[in-house]
Amino acid sequence: MIKKIIVLLAGMLVTVAVYAAGAQLRADHPDSYTVRRGDTLWDISAKFLSKPWLWPEIWQANPQVRNPHLIYPGDVLNLSFINGPRLRLQPQVHPEGDAVTAIPLSELKMFLKDMRVMDSNAVRSAPYVVGLEEARLRGAVGQNIYVRGLQGAPGQRWAIVRPSHVFRGFEQQDPNDAENDIAAHDLDSNAAMVNAPWSENSRNDGHYGKGDDLGVEVSVIGTAETLRMGDPSTLLLLNSTQEIRSGDRIMPVDDSPYDAFYYPHAPKAVPANAHVNGFADAMDAAGSRQVVMLSIGAKDGVDNGQTFTIYEPGETIHDDVASNSWRRGVGKTVTLPDEYVGHVMVFRTFDRVSYGLIMDGLRPVHIGGRLRMPE
Incomplete structure (x- = not known):
């Protein structure tokens, strides 16, 4: 037709x-x-x-x-x-x-359906995998897994999730405070499920283990069906994208719809200290069509489609001439102007953070990239 x-x-x-x-x-x-x-x-x-x-x-x-x-x-x-x-x-x-x-929805499906930012206490107290069939260390599709703390009925399906980032807030009492910040700390996947508080990978930003716990990002890594209720309950592993292991949490399956269409638009205003605070699918830097985490969310007035310009903070360098010396650490310094990096469009929001897709850019995006109006 x-x-x-x-x-x-x-x-x-x-x-x-x-x-x-x-x-x-x-x-x-x-x-x-x-x-x-x-x-x-x-x-x-x-x-x-x-x-x-x-x-x-x-x-x-x-x-x-x-x-x-x-x-x-x-x-x-x-x-x-x-x-x-x-x-x-x-x-x-x-x-x-x-x-x-x-935007390429097919490339974002996992971030629309398989990623969530939840209350940390809810994740810590969720039912968890305590063991696997034949005392195996890792679970594979078709095997039984054993879960403690589960409430439900035989035949019910569940999502198996694993924490990946924890979000920490600093100076959150005053959103206009220059020190206001929300940092995304990646979790040690070998210990995050059993350690309390979360076991956070070390990075020299002065924030690790500090600040207010604003939530934890979890990724869905499989689904299972209840075979028998008890303590522990027996579940059949239906599918998985990673090997299931002891400590993985059990959550209800999220069948809520997501936006199929996005309309790019400029925000009415850019919240103070809005910046890139984490990577969803990158290590040190991200580029076009990759997903980044942003330090602003629905409570800041952010909605799907809002588009921002990303600027790399200018580096502070030694001024040889003003200092009349080449010796670093002695004399005067100057901070260079922020540099344009590219554009990012929000495609999923939570209360305090959002996911954004880098739409275009001239250089890699790093954590700390500042958000401005898209001009």
Whole structure:
């Protein structure tokens, strides 16, 4: 069936004169573009607009655009400049295939469904794996696992989770305090499940083991079904992404839906000291299309789609000339300006923290990267 497509980008370019101050056409925009599998609306917008996160504003000004996500691989976007900017769409037959989305949902599924930030006490007190079939050290699919503290009934399914980060807050009484901070500390996976408080990996930031415990991130690593209730209860391991071991926690399966569409937009304001405070899928630095943790959440007014610019804090260096010396540690220093890194868009929020996807960038993103308005 041929789908009649009225595309977001048509509205973008027809009204570009009205929104010239905001969503400006790039000087090097192509004359035409064929939509490819794997594209996102951000990618396509970036080929035409200098500020790709502004496409929803232009779409909203064009009521003829019924659905901005109905653009498919194979569609050709032709640009011309006769009596002003015009765009003509050549839609193709789409017997199958997915419409282009704002961000790559397939790559974020684990962060939308398999990651949660929960109250630390709730995780510590949750039912836990105490042993495995035949006294094995690790559990595999099809084996029995034994769980203490479980309340339920035979046939009930459960998620098996493992903590990965703990979030600590400092100077939280005054959100405008310059020392206000929320740090994400990664947990020692070999001991985090049995040590109380959490066993945190060492990093020289002066915060480890200190501050207010604001919650813990857990990742779903498997599911199991109750075979027999008792203390311990017997569960059958149905699937897993990692080997199950003693100390893993048992949680209810989360079947709540998540957003399928995201509309990039600038926040009304950037909370004080908003910054990148952890990595979800990286070690020392993150790049485009990787997930980072942000030190702001729903209680700060953050919602899905909010887009920020990331700046790397300027380094403090020795001023040889002002100090009249090359000796470090003696004389005067100067702090260099913050450097632009890239853009990050929020795709999942919790009370105090959020997950964001790095949309583009010129350099790697590091922990401590500062968030600003997307300009």
